[in-house]
Amino acid sequence: MLITRHAEARTVLDDPRYVPPPVPQDGREGTLAWLRAHVSRFSTGDPHDRRRRAVVERLASLDPAELRSAARAMTLERGGEWRRVPTEVLGAALGVKDTAAVPVAASGYLSGEGSPEADAAVATLLDQADLPTVTLLLQAYAATEGLIENTLKHAATSVDVEALLHETLRHDPPLKASRRLDTRTGDEVTIDLVAANRDPGVFADPDRFDPSRGRTPHLTFGYGIRPCPAPDHALALAAGVLEGLL
Numbered sequence: 474m475l476i477t478r479h480a481e482a483r484t485v486l487d488d489p490r491y492v493p494p495p496v497p498q499d500g501r502e503g504t505l506a507w508l509r510a511h512v513s514r515f516s517t518g519d520p521h522d523r524r525r526r527a528v529v530e531r532l533a534s535l536d537p538a539e540l541r542s543a544a545r546a547m548t549l550e551r552g553g554e555w556r557r558v559p560t561e562v563l564g565a566a567l568g569v570k571d572t573a574a575v576p577v578a579a580s581g582y583l584s585g586e587g588s589p590e591a592d593a594a595v596a597t598l599l600d601q602a603d604l605p606t607v608t609l610l611l612q613a614y615a616a617t618e619g620l621i622e623n624t625l626k627h628a629a630t631s632v633d634v635e636a637l638l639h640e641t642l643r644h645d646p647p648l649k650a651s652r653r654l655d656t657r658t659g660d661e662v663t664i665d666l667v668a669a670n671r672d673p674g675v676f677a678d679p680d681r682f683d684p685s686r687g688r689t690p691h692l693t694f695g696y697g698i699r700p701c702p703a704p705d706h707a708l709a710l711a712a713g714v715l716e717g718l719l
């Protein structure tokens with residue numbers, strides 16, 4: 474089933490009967506498959522609550538304002554070479570010195586597509602940090618870089634970095650869909666975030682990119698039972714990079 478309306482998307486995301494499609498639980502310890510079997514993102518019920526609490530606790534030790542100024546400074550220092558800046562800033566704040574393995578480990582994190590390279594990258598990260606910390610680095614990587622990339626396409630429309638980011642999150646979300654399994658029927662449900670964020674019943678003139686909208690009830694950071702726990706951190710990292718660039 475495909476969900477495109479904003480209200481229906483919120484209903485599904487707020488109903489415990491819908492869970493993330495389960496991932497294989499038999500991966501060898503320290504591999505990408507093992508990691509996916511142990512992170513909050515793909516778990517439900519008590520394990521999800523426990524694992525989510527651990528990442529939220531870790532996030533609470535980070536100050537978004539510091540992430541923002543560090544991201545700005547690093548972007549300026551590198552003459553605008555901003556790729557990897559969010560990951561390095563987040564890694565430094567989390568005490569992870571070498572984040573070079575993050576892109577390779579992250580490449581199969583959502584899809585589950587494993588490879589010896591991805592397993593080696595996960596092992597390198599787990600040598601340096603605990604699971605909640607590695608989870609944060611992997612969750613943050615593609616979404617934050619995607620947000621920056623998409624925002625840069627609209628940079629000419631406003632000088633207000635926050636306004637650009639909020640409207641980009643609605644209009645061009647870096648993650649296009651969320652999937653759930655209906656535990657009663659066994660059906661898979663796909664929530665089309667692009668469509669829900671342009672629901673004409675919620676957003677006037679929805680296809681128009683309009684930074685003057687400010688904050689909107691877009692669903693890009695999720696909603697309900699398991700929304701992204703780090704929207705402030707994501708925005709801070711992206712805003713810092715953009716300040717260094719624009």
Ligand code: HEM
Binds near residue numbers: 528610620651652699
């Ligand atoms: C633009 C950037 C980001 C976007 C759009 C985004 C979006 C999301 C969404 C939609 C989910 C929920 C997925 C679902 O419902 O199944 C999620 C989960 C999560 N995000 Fe983000 N995220 C971003 C950046 C970050 C950053 C920077 C961090 C960490 C510093 C982070 C950490 C997490 C974690 C740990 C989860 C799993 C939560 C759970 O399982 O309960 N995200 N994110």
